[in-house]
Structures are given as structure tokens and as C-alpha cells.
Amino acid sequence: xxxxxxxxxxxxxxxxxxxxxxxxxxxxxxxxxxxxxxxxxxxxxxxxxxxxxxxxxxxxxxxxxxxxxxxxxxxxxxxxxxxxxxxxxxxxxxxxxxxxxxxxxxxxxxxxxxxxxxxxxxxxxxxxxxxxxxxxxxxxxxxxxxxxxxxxxxxxxxxxxxxxxxxxxxxxxxxxxxxxxxxxxxxxxxxxxxxxxxxxxxxxxxxxxxxxxxxxxxxxxxxxxxxxxxxxxxxxxxxxxxxxxxxxxxxxxxxxxxxxxxxxxxxxxxxxxxxxxxxxxxxxxxxxxxxxxxxxxxxxxxxxxxxxxxxxxxxxxxxxxxxxxxxxxxxxxxxxxxxxxxxxxxxxxxxxxxxxxxxxxxxxxxxxxxxxxxxxxxxxxxxxxxxxxxxxxxxxxxxxxxxxxxxxxxxxxxxxxxxxxxxxxxxxxxxxxxxxxxxxxxxxxxxxxxxxxxxxxxxxxxxxxxxxxxxxxxxxxxxxxxxxxxxxxxxxxxxxxxxxxxxxxxxxxxxxxxxxxxxxxxxxx
Amino acid sequence: xxxxxxxxxxxxxxxxxxxxxxxxxxxxxxxxxxxxxxxxxxxxxxxxxxxxxxxxxxxxxxxxxxxxxxxxxxxxxxxxxxxxxxxxxxxxxxxxxxxxxxxxxxxxxxxxxxxxxxxxxxxxxxxxxxxxxxxxxxxxxxxxxxxxxxxxxxxxxxxxxxxxxxxxxxxxxxxxxxxxxxxxxxxxxxxxxxxxxxxxxxxxxxxxxxxxxxxxxxxxxxxxxxxxxxxxxxxxxxxxxxxxxxxxxxxxxxxxxxxxxxxxxxxxxxxxxxxxxxxxxxxxxxxxxxxxxxxxxxxxxxxxxxxxxxxx
Numbered sequence: 001x002x003x004x005x006x007x008x009x010x011x012x013x014x015x016x017x018x019x020x021x022x023x024x025x026x027x028x029x030x031x032x033x034x035x036x037x038x039x040x041x042x043x044x045x046x047x048x049x050x051x052x053x054x055x056x057x058x059x060x061x062x063x064x065x066x067x068x069x070x071x072x073x074x075x076x077x078x079x080x081x082x083x084x085x086x087x088x089x090x091x092x093x094x095x096x097x098x099x100x101x102x103x104x105x106x107x108x109x110x111x112x113x114x115x116x117x118x119x120x121x122x123x124x125x126x127x128x129x130x131x132x133x134x135x136x137x138x139x140x141x142x143x144x145x146x147x148x149x150x151x152x153x154x155x156x157x158x159x160x161x162x163x164x165x166x167x168x169x170x171x172x173x174x175x176x177x178x179x180x181x182x183x184x185x186x187x188x189x190x191x192x193x194x195x196x197x198x199x200x201x202x203x204x205x206x207x208x209x210x211x212x213x214x215x216x217x218x219x220x221x222x223x224x225x226x227x228x229x230x231x232x233x234x235x236x237x238x239x240x241x242x243x244x245x246x247x248x249x250x251x252x253x254x255x256x257x258x259x260x261x262x263x264x265x266x267x268x269x270x271x272x273x274x275x276x277x278x279x280x281x282x283x284x285x286x287x288x289x290x291x292x293x294x295x296x297x298x299x300x301x302x303x304x305x306x307x308x309x310x311x312x313x314x315x316x317x318x319x320x321x322x323x324x325x326x327x328x329x330x331x332x333x334x335x336x337x338x339x340x341x342x343x344x345x346x347x348x349x350x351x352x353x354x355x356x357x358x359x360x361x362x363x364x365x366x367x368x369x370x371x372x373x374x375x376x377x378x379x380x381x382x383x384x385x386x387x388x389x390x391x392x393x394x395x396x397x398x399x400x401x402x403x404x405x406x407x408x409x410x411x412x413x414x415x416x417x418x419x420x421x422x423x424x425x426x427x428x429x430x431x432x433x434x435x436x437x438x439x440x441x442x443x444x445x446x447x448x449x450x451x452x453x454x455x456x457x458x459x460x461x462x463x464x465x466x467x468x469x470x471x472x473x474x475x476x477x478x479x480x481x482x483x484x485x486x487x488x489x490x491x492x493x494x495x496x497x498x499x500x501x502x503x504x505x506x507x508x509x510x511x512x513x514x515x516x517x518x519x520x521x522x523x524x525x
Numbered sequence: 526x527x528x529x530x531x532x533x534x535x536x537x538x539x540x541x542x543x544x545x546x547x548x549x550x551x552x553x554x555x556x557x558x559x560x561x562x563x564x565x566x567x568x569x570x571x572x573x574x575x576x577x578x579x580x581x582x583x584x585x586x587x588x589x590x591x592x593x594x595x596x597x598x599x600x601x602x603x604x605x606x607x608x609x610x611x612x613x614x615x616x617x618x619x620x621x622x623x624x625x626x627x628x629x630x631x632x633x634x635x636x637x638x639x640x641x642x643x644x645x646x647x648x649x650x651x652x653x654x655x656x657x658x659x660x661x662x663x664x665x666x667x668x669x670x671x672x673x674x675x676x677x678x679x680x681x682x683x684x685x686x687x688x689x690x691x692x693x694x695x696x697x698x699x700x701x702x703x704x705x706x707x708x709x710x711x712x713x714x715x716x717x718x719x720x721x722x723x724x725x726x727x728x729x730x731x732x733x734x735x736x737x738x739x740x741x742x743x744x745x746x747x748x749x750x751x752x753x754x755x756x757x758x759x760x761x762x763x764x765x766x767x768x769x770x771x772x773x774x775x776x777x778x779x780x781x782x783x784x785x786x787x788x789x790x791x792x793x794x795x796x797x798x799x800x801x802x803x804x805x806x807x808x809x810x811x812x813x814x815x816x817x818x819x820x821x822x823x824x825x826x827x828x829x830x831x832x833x834x835x836x837x
Contacts, residue, residue: 039610039611040610040611047565047567048565048567121577124569124570124574180581184611184612202620202694203612203617203620203788204621204788204792204793204796205693205694205786205788206693234693234786236692236693237783237792238672238692238786241676241679241784241786242786244676244679244684244691245684245693247684248683248684248691250690403558404799405559405567405799406559406560406800406801407557408559409559409563409564409567409568410563412568422568
């Protein structure tokens with residue numbers, strides 16, 4: 001009986017799924033509430049998530065990230081082959097593809113776009129294509145990217161926003177003498193080949209995108225994507241107002257819902273409270289230099305750091321700061337990052353162990369230190385207040401210093417801070433980026449902490465050209481083992497991206513790298 | 526001294542004020558820790574990128590040279606480009622400042638429209654129920670933080686009753702006015718409370734003054750006395766207070782614009798300070814200073830008209 005019922009239920013579910021899968025409706029404009037406006041819509045010269053996370057709607061790349069953010073799939077290129085020696089990638093362009101102005105996308109545009117993206121003079125993302133030696137158009141369908149060394153992350157790099165394909169002729173015709181000036185003029189009315197086109201932009205208030213009539217991909221109904229006529233971004237910086245506008249039905253979706261409001265919205269009829277898997281990790285960075293501004297630094301003692309890690313009750317912080325939404329970290333990178341290792345939470349709370357370690361350290365009687373938190377940021381202030389209380393149990397007298405972002409960045413870059421709260425999100429589906437900043441000392445002294453480990457540096461350098469996945473996995477296992485045990489951080493938690501949507505919104509995704517994908521969104525009319 | 530002379534003297538006085546503001550804001554924004562490069566690039570900044578950005582915006586040049594460039598920009602009206610938004614500063618100010626001016630103007634009008642009649646009622650019904658009720662209600666308005674009051678108004682009149690939009694700035698001028706009603710009321714309430722209390726006290730003083738008793742004894746009608754003698758004299762001190770409050774109102778716009786998602790100059794200022802956007806902070810401060818100075822000048826002229834002794 002039970003089995004029969006279950007079979008019946010699953011059949012009904014299947015029918016329902018099949019039904020909804022065919023029920024895409026076309027038309028309409030989705031209004032999406034963002035916490036901040038974009039700054040600069042150039043794929044190569046932008047610097048911030050407010051741009052990165054929406055650029056893929058305007059500009060298309062040769063390859064696209066998969067929805068789980070781990071792999072690659074066809075984009076403007078339909079086929080790609082990495083040569084046997086790993087020193088080149090050959091891509092075949094899709095037939096009949098066009099920019100939003102109707103002009104054809106040529107291999108010349110591809111060569112020009114990738115050359116611009118990898119030019120070390122241009123922007124801060126060219127490191128993603130650092131292994132590229134040259135880009136050549138073989139014919140009007142084929143492009144070959146030659147590498148100066150093998151690069152296991154070259155395919156994911158071709159999905160990242162900065163390697164978007166732009167129209168060479170239109171860009172060069174834009175006003176201005178330098179690349180930066182042309183980029184400014186061009187990005188006021190950008191021409192790309194993403195599913196949408198920028199129609200109007202009232203800075204600080206709203207941005208309106210309309211569907212790109214020349215977009216190449218097909219919807220489930222056999223017609224060209226996107227389903228929507230357009231997307232409107234409304235800039236609503238205040239969290240409470242953003243949620244109110246969603247509740248009043250004035251907007252269809254709202255990003256960055258504060259964790260404190262997630263449970264409430266999960267129980268609000270007519271609202272879908274989505275928690276999209278992300279690569280975001282929250283942690284505390286410790287300055288581990290022997291001296292900071294001439295004073296002896298207790299944080300340089302590995303036993304002290306280990307004690308602090310054990311004295312930090314991550315589950316309690318996850319409850320109080322993320323209201324149970326976050327999960328403990330098993331390694332310094334998010335579990336959604338390829339090659340992430342680790343089994344079980346790092347440094348599970350153990351006060352007795354922490355007190356023992358402190359007694360064995362060079363500071364058995366404790367010490368005073370400071371933690372930089374972002375002024376007005378509830379999460380960071382909550383973390384600061386929690387660890388202040390937790391570390392008092394092992395004799396650490398912690399002073400919280402609330403500062404604004406630019407102030408903190410300066411102390412961070414100068415290496416004059418004691419500790420700071422920080423968060424990280426990957427831009428590429430590869431462990432190389434986060435590891436380069438966190439663990440590989442030549443990039444930024446391992447999060448400006450002064451931490452350095454020869455073995456990690458060597459392993460990282462080797463892994464950057466290691467194309468044998470098994471070997472690279474081993475290298476990364478060892479890097480993570482060393483960094484997790486002795487590194488300059490206190491890992492706190494991973495959190496998803498909290499997005500609230502009206503019930504009538506279907507098909508929206510924010511992928512783990514943060515990109516907001518509107519191309520398959522459709523609305524109940 | 527005649528009014529044109531008075532005006533000329535006051536305009537001349539503006540020049541040193543603005544020069545002082547020019548110097549102070551240029552220095553202050555550079556004394557803040559951090560710089561445009563660190564704000565733009567954030568935690569992932571590499572030294573080479575910081576150098577590139579400093580070069581791009583001329584921040585690698587000696588400070589006196591930068592100041593010279595700033596002065597030249599102000600004099601020519603070409604204010605350079607925003608370091609965070611990459612668009613001309615003049616364009617940004619032209620887009621954002623009028624919205625804030627409109628919001629401030631609406632708030633000022635609403636506060637006057639609320640304060641003047643209620644002050645009369647309260648003063649003429651002194652210590653009676655109406656007086657206590659008006660003063661009590663304003664006390665509540667005055668003691669509530671602006672962002673909280675804004676959220677309450679948004680929730681009640683926006684989300685629940687749907688009389689007004691829940692923030693944003695709308696399309697076109699009329700829609701903008703409609704969107705600005707709730708934020709203007711939010712801003713107006715605390716100012717109205719201050720004005721009402723001040724005006725009430727002034728009216729009470731004036732009503733008992735000899736010249737009002739005299740006017741009454743001449744047999745003038747009550748309404749005319751209130752308008753010509755009581756209001757005109759009571760307004761003098763309230764007007765001074767009103768002029769001074771315009772600066773506060775502009776300050777309040779910073780919070781209101783964030784809560785109501787209005788793309789005005791207040792939010793631009795906050796964003797530019799956190800973004801260490803030197804060109805925008807410098808020019809916008811100067812523009813706001815001019816605006817406040819002009820408001821002071823106008824209220825002084827009005828006061829001089831109400832009380833000709835002031836211009837002397």
C-alpha cells in the first residue's frame with residue numbers, strides 16, 4: 001500500500017515536473033533589487049563584484065561555467081581541445097553568432113578581446129590569463145590559444161568575465177585616446193553578445209536591460225533565449241527597504257538578504273527564499289610577523305594561533321551571526337571549490353585543549369591585541385563580539401576597532417594590523433586563485449599576514465602547471481594540510497548567497513562564483 | 526545701507542568662505558586613512574595595480590600640484606572624473622544634486638506648512654488640551670531617529686496601505702515628486718517640531734506686546750492683526766532658525782536617501798567618502814557649501830525685509 005502510494009506520488013511528481021518544464025512563459029520584465037549599483041561595465045577594467053556578478057548577462061565568453069560552478073560548458077565556442085602536450089587550446093566557434101548590434105562575431109574579435117584581457121597593463125584580472133603566450137585565428141571558425149607553460153586552469157579562465165568577447169571595431173571606434181578612455185565611452189552603451197543589452201542606466205538608481213534579439217542559445221520551447229523581455233536592476237542599499245519592496249510586490253527579487261531575515265522570509269507565503277551554494281568563506285586573518293611596528297607579536301607563536309582556533313566556538317558563531325545558515329569550514333577554501341579537501345570541521349571547539357596550548361605557549365598569562373571590524377557591518381561586529389568573549393577564556397584581552405573599508409585596507413596592505421575579519425569569494429572555478437592570495441607568499445604575503453611556508457610555495461608553483469589531475473589533487477591536499485594546521489587564519493564559516501524571489505519567478509540562479517544568471521528566467525504572467 | 530549694497534557685501538563675504546572650504550576639504554579628504562586605489566581595489570590589491578591607479582588619477586604627483594589642478598578644475602568647471610564611477614564629476618553632481626535640493630525644498634515647505642498653523646493654534650490655546658496635544662505629538666517626532674521614522678512610514682504608508690511607493694525615484698518629474706513625499710515628510714517632522722516650538726514661544730511673546738494691544742485697541746480685525754503684526758514679528762527669529770536648519774536638513778537627506786533608495790547627493794557623498802573618491806568629495810562639498818551659503822543669504826534677505834533694522 002505504502003509502496004503503491006509512493007509510486008503514485010513520484011509519478012505525480014514526475015508529471016508535475018514534466019509539466020512545469022514545458023510551461024515556460026515568455027515576456028515580462030524582472031525587477032531585481034541590488035544593494036549597490038554597478039560602477040564600470042568593462043569586462044577587463046572593472047574591479048568589483050557589483051560589476052562582475054552581472055557582466056555575464058551583457059557579455060558572453062567562449063566557454064560558460066556550469067551551474068554548479070565547478071566545470072565548463074559550451075558558450076560562443078562549441079568545441080575545445082587541449083593539445084596533447086598541454087601547450088595549446090583550439091576552439092571552434094559557434095555558427096552564425098552575432099553581437100547585439102547584429103554584426104557577426106569573428107575570430108578577429110576573439111583574438112583582440114583575449115589579447116586585451118591578458119595585457120598586463122589592463123586591469124587587475126590579467127593574471128587569470130598569465131600563461132597565454134599568443135592567441136591566433138587559424139581560420140574564420142577556429143582560434144588557437146598557445147601557452148607559455150601548461151595551465152590546468154586555462155579552460156575555467158575562458159569562462160571568467162574578463163575573457164568576454166567584445167566587438168573590436170565598435171570598441172576602437174569609441175571616443176577617447178587610450179584603452180581606458182575608450183572603455184569608459186564604450187561601457188556607457190556596451191555591445192556584447194550576452195542574453196541582454198543595456199538600454200538605460202540612471203547611476204545610483206536603476207539599470208534597465210532588454211533582451212538581445214541576436215542571442216545564440218535556445219530555450220526549452222525551441223525559441224531563442226532569453227524568455228524575458230528585460231531585466232531592471234533597482235539599487236536599494238538599505239536591507240530593510242529592499243525586503244519591504246519585495247514584500248509589497250514592487251520588485252521580483254532581492255539580493256543579499258541579511259541572515260537574520262532568512263527564516264522569516266522562508267515562512268512568508270508567496271516568497272521563495274533561495275540559498276544558492278557559494279564559494280564565500282568568512283575568516284579572521286592574523287598577522288604572524290614576529291614584530292608589528294616594533295612590538296613583539298604574540299600571534300607569531302603557532303601554539304597561540306592553535307589555541308585561538310580551538311577556543312573559537314564556530315557553531316555558536318554560526319548560530320548567532322548567520323542564524324544557522326552558515327556551515328563550518330573543512331578547509332580554508334569553500335567546499336564548492338574544485339580540489340577542496342578536508343573531512344570534518346577545522347579545529348572543533350575544545351576549550352580545555354585551547355587552555356593547555358596557551359599554557360605551553362610563550363604567553364601562558366595571555367596578552368592584549370586588536371581586531372579590525374568593518375564599521376556598521378552587523379556580521380563582522382557580531383563575530384568580533386563573540387570571539388572577544390570566547391578568547392577571554394584563554395587570557396586574551398581583545399579590543400575591537402571599528403573602521404571603514406579604505407582604512408582597513410591601508411592597515412592590511414601595510415601589514416600593521418593585528419587581526420581582521422575578512423571574506424572571500426572565488427572568481428574562477430579553480431583552487432589556484434584563492435591559494436595564490438591565501439597561502440602562496442609571493443602574491444600578497446599570504447593575506448598580508450607575513451606567513452611563509454617554503455613547501456607550500458613550491459607545491460603551488462608546481463601545481464600551476466600540473467595538468468595531471470591526480471598529481472594536482474595530491475599537491476593541493478598537501479597545501480591544504482599545511483595551511484589548515486599552521487596558517488595565519490581562523491576559519492569561521494561558509495555561507496550561501498541569500499536571494500529572495502517572488503513565487504512567479506522561475507529559473508533564476510546565482511552560481512557559486514556569484515554571477516547572477518537571468519538568461520533562463522521566466523515569469524508567470 | 527540699501528538692499529543692493531547689502532547683497533553685494535554679503536556676496537563678497539562668500540568668497541573667503543568658499544576658498545576656506547576648498548582648502549579644508551582638499552586637505553581633509555587626504556588626511557583620511559586609505560586612498561582611492563585601496564578603496565577601488567580592496568583587499569586583493571597588488572602593489573602594481575595601486576601604482577597604476579595612482580598614476581591614472583594623478584595621485585602620484587606632489588600634493589601642491591594636485592591642489593593646483595583642483596583649483597584649476599573648479600575655475601574652469603571641468604571637475605575631472607570620479608575615481609569610483611569613472612564618469613565626469615560635473616555630470617554626477619548635475620544628476621544627483623537637484624534631487625536632494627528638491628527633497629530638501631519639499632521637506633522645508635512641509636515643515637513650514639505644519640509648523641506655522643500649529644504654532645498659532647498652540648500659542649493661542651496656550652496650556653490647553655490642543656497645545657499639549659500638538660507639543661506632545663511633535664515631541665515624539667523629534668525624539669525618533671530619522672531612519673527609524675522613515676522605515677515606519679515606509680512600512681505603513683508604502684507596504685501596508687500602498688498609498689506611496691516603497692522608495693525609489695520613479696520615472697519623470699511628477700513621479701519623482703510622488704516618490705519624494707514620504708522621505709520629505711520623514712525629514713520635515715523633526716524640523717517642524719523645532720520650528721513649531723520656536724514659533725509658538727515667539728507668538729506668545731508678541732501677542733502680549735504693546736503694539737499688538739495697540740493695534741487691537743485701534744479696532745483692527747483679529748485676522749489682520751495675526752498676519753501683519755503677530756506673524757511678521759514672530760517669524761524673525763524662527764526664520765533665522767529655519768535658515769540654519771537647511772544645513773541639518775541636507776545632512777538628514779544622507780540617511781533618508783539611503784532608507785528610501787533615492788539617488789541623491791547625500792548618498793553620493795557617503796559612497797564617495799567610503800570610496801575615497803577625492804574628486805567627487807571635493808567638488809560635491811563645495812557645491813553643497815555654495816548651496817547652504819545661498820540659503821543663508823536668502824534667509825538673511827528675507828529677515829532684512831521683515832525687520833529692516835537687520836540690514837543696517
